[in-house]
Amino acid sequence: MKSEAKKKALKKYQQTAKGRYVMRKAMRKYRIKLRIEILTHYGNGKLACRVCNENNIHCLSLDHINGGGTEHRKQIGGAVKLYPLLKRQGYPRGYQTLCMNCQWKKKGGPARRNIPLT
Ligand SMILES: [Zn+2]
Secondary structure, X not given: OOOHHHHHHHHHHHOOHHHHHHHHHHXXXXXXXXXXXXXXXXXXXXXXXXXXXXOOHHHEEEEEOOOOHHHHHHHHOOHHHHHHHHHHOOOOOOEEEEEHHHHHHHHOHHHHOOOOOO
């Protein structure tokens, strides 16, 4: 727990241009670290798609195994809050790391939009 004096000093620092810059950089670094941590956990110990082994982090996403992802994101107030929430909850079951191609395949992809599969 931070002391009141420290909290005050931090708040004052965040009001300066340099403070905001430093905080933004630190937050970005933390979000990337958290993303790697979460996707590795739900990828069964490796940073890759559970179906096709795609390992480019830019293609990877977290899948709600039983669906309902859109509704869940609405409930918690946005996708950016999902990873910190999962960490706080101690990695609950019901999620897996998938690449976006496998996400689309799972959801039905083009077939859902009546585009014939070739
Ligand atoms: Zn995949």
